[in-house]
Every structure is written in C-alpha cells, then in structure tokens.
Amino acid sequence: MNRLDFLKEMKMGFLKTVSALYEPVMDEDLAKINQAADQLLGVQWTFLLKEWQGIGKIDQKFVKGQPVVVMYRDDNVYAYSGICPSCSKLIHISIQEEVCKCLYCEKQASFINEKVPDNLILTEYPLKKEKDGYYIAMNNEIQDGLYA
Structure with missing residues (x-):
C-alpha cells in the first residue's frame, strides 16, 4: 500500500468514526427541535x-x-376533519359507497371513488407513524379552523 492509499483509508476511517460518534447526538437534537416546534405551534x-x-x-x-x-x-x-367546513355539522360516512356526506348542506366528498363528484373539501390532519401506531397532530386550541 502506498502513502496515498494509506491517507485515503485514514480519511475514510476518520469520517466514519466522527459520524458514528455524532449521529446519536444529532438524533437527540433533532427530536428536541421537533418537540420545541410542536410546543410553539x-x-x-x-x-x-x-x-x-x-x-x-x-x-x-x-x-x-x-x-x-x-x-x-x-x-x-390519511386523516381528515369530520366536520363540514360549510355548515360546521358532523359529516357522515358511507362505507359501502366510500364517500363522506354532510346531511345538512347535502355536500359530499369521495377520496377513493372517482365516480362521485367532490364538492366538499375537508381539512387534512398531519399523521406520523411510530413503532406502536399512528399519531395525529391536533391543536391544543383551534384558531380560525387551521391546524398544524
């Protein structure tokens, strides 16, 4: 092995060691930043x-x-609000037709069935998948109907 190859191997080994040492610290910092952002929002x-x-x-x-x-x-x-944005009434779902309907203002939305015309736009909630299941992000206080 010549000197150039030796120095390349030393550089690669050094970078792998530094990244292996810093990776757990960086993951903890990222988790703390995400938690702080959630609290601020x-x-x-x-x-x-x-x-x-x-x-x-x-x-x-x-x-x-x-x-x-x-x-x-x-x-x-996917998760969506179960309240009609037009009239603020509870949305009913039809499992057989795979649509959401507001029985009060007669609007409907279909996320799966392409044959049904959409005239109801629902608010989508953010989801994250963890080891034990799915988590939904909900505001502690609702402001202007907007969710994070």
Whole structure:
C-alpha cells in the first residue's frame, strides 16, 4: 500500500468514526427541535390507531372529542376533519359507497371513488407513524379552523 492509499483509508476511517460518534447526538437534537416546534405551534400528537383496522377503506374515529375521518389508500393512512367546513355539522360516512356526506348542506366528498363528484373539501390532519401506531397532530386550541 502506498502513502496515498494509506491517507485515503485514514480519511475514510476518520469520517466514519466522527459520524458514528455524532449521529446519536444529532438524533437527540433533532427530536428536541421537533418537540420545541410542536410546543410553539400548539400541536399535540395524539394516538389514533395501531394499524388499519377499518371495515372498508374509510372509517370515522373521535380524537379528543373531535370527529376524524380516517382513510386507507395505496398503503397509506390519511386523516381528515369530520366536520363540514360549510355548515360546521358532523359529516357522515358511507362505507359501502366510500364517500363522506354532510346531511345538512347535502355536500359530499369521495377520496377513493372517482365516480362521485367532490364538492366538499375537508381539512387534512398531519399523521406520523411510530413503532406502536399512528399519531395525529391536533391543536391544543383551534384558531380560525387551521391546524398544524
């Protein structure tokens, strides 16, 4: 092995050692930054479900007293507000037709069935997947109907 190859190996070994030492510290710092951002925004992560356990591809759950429409599509889970943005009434879901309907203002939304025209736009909640299941981000206080 010549001197140039030796120095390259030393450089690679040094970089691997430094990254291995700093990686756990960086992960802890990132977790602290995320937690601080959640506190500043007033977001609280609440447990939603372990794995998809719905009958069809759409289900309704109540989290912290708020209705949440949970949808399963393309191996992903999505969560939407279960309150109609037009009239602020509870949205009803039809598992068979895979649509959400507001019975008060007669608007509907379909996330899966392409044949149904959408005239109801629901607020989507952020989700994160952890080891023990899915968590939903909900504001501690609702301001102007906006969620983080």
